[in-house]
Amino acid sequence: MAVYKRTYRGYSGAITPSWSRFLVLFRFSRETLFRSKVQTAFFVLCFFFPLLCLLGIYANAHLSVFSFLGRRSEPLLNINGQFFFTYLTVQSTLSFILAAFIGPGLVSPDLANGALTLYLCRPLSRTEYVLGKMSVLVIVLSWITWVPGLLLFAVQASLSGWQWLADNLWIATGIVWGSFIWILILSLLSLALSAWVKWRIAAGGLLLATFWVGAGFAQAINAVLRTKQGYLLDVGNLVAAIWHGLFRDGVNMGFSVTEAWIALLAFCGFCLLLLMRKVKANEVIR
Amino acid sequence: MPQANQTETTTSPAAVPATVTAPRDGPPVIELRGLSVRLAGREVLRDLTCSFSGRTIGLLGPNGAGKSTLINTLLGFWSPSAGSAHVFGSDIRTEAKKIRTLIGYMPENDAFISNMTAVSFIRLMAELSGLPSEAALERAHEALFYVGLGEARYRKLGTYSLGMKQLAKLAQAIAHGPKLLILDEPTNGLDPPARQRMIRLVREMRDSREMHIVLCSHLLRDVEETCEEVVILKQGRVVHYSNLEDERRSNRRFLELELYGDTERFLEAVESLGCESAPGARNRLKLVLAENVEIRDIYNIAAAQNVQLRRVSFRRDTLEDIFLKAMENTNGGL
Numbered sequence: 056m057a058v059y060k061r062t063y064r065g066y067s068g069a070i071t072p073s074w075s076r077f078l079v080l081f082r083f084s085r086e087t088l089f090r091s092k093v094q095t096a097f098f099v100l101c102f103f104f105p106l107l108c109l110l111g112i113y114a115n116a117h118l119s120v121f122s123f124l125g126r127r128s129e130p131l132l133n134i135n136g137q138f139f140f141t142y143l144t145v146q147s148t149l150s151f152i153l154a155a156f157i158g159p160g161l162v163s164p165d166l167a168n169g170a171l172t173l174y175l176c177r178p179l180s181r182t183e184y185v186l187g188k189m190s191v192l193v194i195v196l197s198w199i200t201w202v203p204g205l206l207l208f209a210v211q212a213s214l215s216g217w218q219w220l221a222d223n224l225w226i227a228t229g230i231v232w233g234s235f236i237w238i239l240i241l242s243l244l245s246l247a248l249s250a251w252v253k254w255r256i257a258a259g260g261l262l263l264a265t266f267w268v269g270a271g272f273a274q275a276i277n278a279v280l281r282t283k284q285g286y287l288l289d290v291g292n293l294v295a296a297i298w299h300g301l302f303r304d305g306v307n308m309g310f311s312v313t314e315a316w317i318a319l320l321a322f323c324g325f326c327l328l329l330l331m332r333k334v335k336a337n338e339v340i341r
Numbered sequence: 342m343p344q345a346n347q348t349e350t351t352t353s354p355a356a357v358p359a360t361v362t363a364p365r366d367g368p369p370v371i372e373l374r375g376l377s378v379r380l381a382g383r384e385v386l387r388d389l390t391c392s393f394s395g396r397t398i399g400l401l402g403p404n405g406a407g408k409s410t411l412i413n414t415l416l417g418f419w420s421p422s423a424g425s426a427h428v429f430g431s432d433i434r435t436e437a438k439k440i441r442t443l444i445g446y447m448p449e450n451d452a453f454i455s456n457m458t459a460v461s462f463i464r465l466m467a468e469l470s471g472l473p474s475e476a477a478l479e480r481a482h483e484a485l486f487y488v489g490l491g492e493a494r495y496r497k498l499g500t501y502s503l504g505m506k507q508l509a510k511l512a513q514a515i516a517h518g519p520k521l522l523i524l525d526e527p528t529n530g531l532d533p534p535a536r537q538r539m540i541r542l543v544r545e546m547r548d549s550r551e552m553h554i555v556l557c558s559h560l561l562r563d564v565e566e567t568c569e570e571v572v573i574l575k576q577g578r579v580v581h582y583s584n585l586e587d588e589r590r591s592n593r594r595f596l597e598l599e600l601y602g603d604t605e606r607f608l609e610a611v612e613s614l615g616c617e618s619a620p621g622a623r624n625r626l627k628l629v630l631a632e633n634v635e636i637r638d639i640y641n642i643a644a645a646q647n648v649q650l651r652r653v654s655f656r657r658d659t660l661e662d663i664f665l666k667a668m669e670n671t672n673g674g675l
Contacts, residue, residue: 062487062545062549063487063515063545063546063549063551064549064551065518065520065549066472066476066517066518067518068472068473068476069473069476070471070472070473071471071472071473073438073471076468076469076471079465079468079469080469083461087456164454164455164456165454167455168451168452168453168454168455169448169452169453170452170453170454172446172448172452173446173448173452173466173513175418176416176418176441176444176446176448177441177466177469177470178439178441178442178469178470178471179441179469180438335418336413336416336418337413337418337419
């Protein structure tokens with residue numbers, strides 16, 4: 056119907072499958088994601104370190120290039136679990152900052168002016184809403200963590216041969232799982248905080264503060280009680296403990312990997328609880 | 342005029358406080374069977390049993406009567422503590438998603454994303470209702486033009502005036518072509534011309550016969566101008582149901598006259614046509630017109646009997662009268 060024919064008419068066309076509705080949220084959120092130049096610039100910046108690593112891996116495999124320098128053909132870098140652990144540490148730090156930029160802008164605009172009611176009065180559940188919003192963070196953060204990580208691993212495998220690949224396949228598992236754990240925690244926390252603190256900038260700041268305050272609190276407990284169990288309150292340390300397990304470097308954080316898993320699960324549960332308390336169409340006024 | 346409330350489709354609150362059934366000739370739009378809703382330990386809706394099939398249903402009641410809770414329950418936001426509710430035959434407990442596909446909802450409060458343009462916002466909402474991307478975009482443009490925001494559709498919603506935001510809320514509610522449109526206080530905060538525009542749109546949509554409309558308002562005039570059926574809630578109970586169309590039709594037959602001349606012969610002539618009369622003081626007369634008698638006949642009799650009609654007035658119950666009676670009859674006053 057032409058828009059100038061201003062009469063009401065119903066809709067009798069095709070309907071999209073119910074399961075695909077959360078992807079609509081992903082698409083619309085993604086469109087607004089890189090409107091900020093600073094955000095876009097930072098996202099691009101996140102690819103510099105993987106690029107540097109790529110150059111390092113390439114140079115390491117082509118040492119003859121440096122023969123004119125009179126250098127002996129000793130490896131420049133040890134491309135092993137430690138190398139990829141360092142890679143993941145740097146990229147996870149960058150992804151943390153990127154999540155502080157992106158995360159709060161996903162839920163808070165919907166809550167600020169009551170638009171959430173309009174989402175939930177449609178055939179979209181609260182879980183689908185959270186999934187849709189989370190998928191934005193998961194995909195964007197994946198682009199700067201495990202995707203380039205796996206690419207680096209693949210390049211190294213192609214340069215070193217099948218034997219290296221077979222011996223070090225656990226590194227690829229570590230990259231993927233380590234990244235996923237980190238992304239999941241960042242996504243849940245940033246969405247939960249932005250649901251409670253509707254001002255976007257404050258929510259971003261709170262995300263950064265949660266990690267730093269948690270770390271400080273953990274240090275204080277350790278100092279007062281002369282223990283290392285305080286680190287269980289530091290999310291960064293919990294993730295690091297699991298990563299050390301995944302990358303098999305034998306570093307002891309003062310608590311077991313199982314304890315770290317339990318603490319992280321409790322943390323995720325708490326974030327979900329915060330999120331579900333706020334992601335509602337209406338609140339009961341007592 | 343006590344007879345005005347004695348029509349078949351009007352339920353006196355004293356007679357049947359919570360059980361009303363509208364006449365229907367198809368599956369009911371909304372059917373409540375003993376519906377109770379408890380929020381924060383308080384029973385907000387109590388044992389509602391109603392069935393509505395009309396095109397436009399007005400939901401009236403004082404603040405805290407449970408109007409919004411009823412709407413939220415139909416949308417699946419609250420779960421019933423007892424009883425059940427069906428929308429187009431679908432149970433709100435088990436088929437909430439299906440029901441939401443059929444419903445368009447315009448909430449009372451602000452509901453928008455301030456940094457989105459109107460067309461993007463409406464498109465997003467239409468897509469979430471299940472429309473494919475291209476169809477959603479087309480419908481978003483159409484809906485915005487229809488409500489009168491065509492020229493402002495690329496402006497961010499945060500820059501809209503209150504009246505424009507109301508229209509944008511209406512546009513998002515109709516963009517996906519719902520079968521049931523729920524409007525919660527649609528004229529809130531609108532100036533008279535904007536209110537007129539909103540009422541006209543509601544009437545047009547009603548007359549398009551593409552959808553049923555539930556209009557929840559505390560402005561009786563809005564309901565009176567747009568609705569066929571009215572349900573009045575008080576303290577979580579249905580205290581009155583009336584079919585306004587029937588009310589209007591029946592009330593049209595009540596006349597108040599002031600005569601000068603030979604009233605006796607005039608009365609005899611009028612009663613011979615089957616009309617009921619009740620003489621009052623000072624040549625005043627109340628008439629209940631018989632079915633086949635028109636007002637013209639009364640004028641003709643007056644001319645034939647050489648009686649002057651100095652005042653003729655239709656007396657019909659306004660919705661306000663009905664509302665006030667409903668409020669008074671339940672527990673002795675407002």
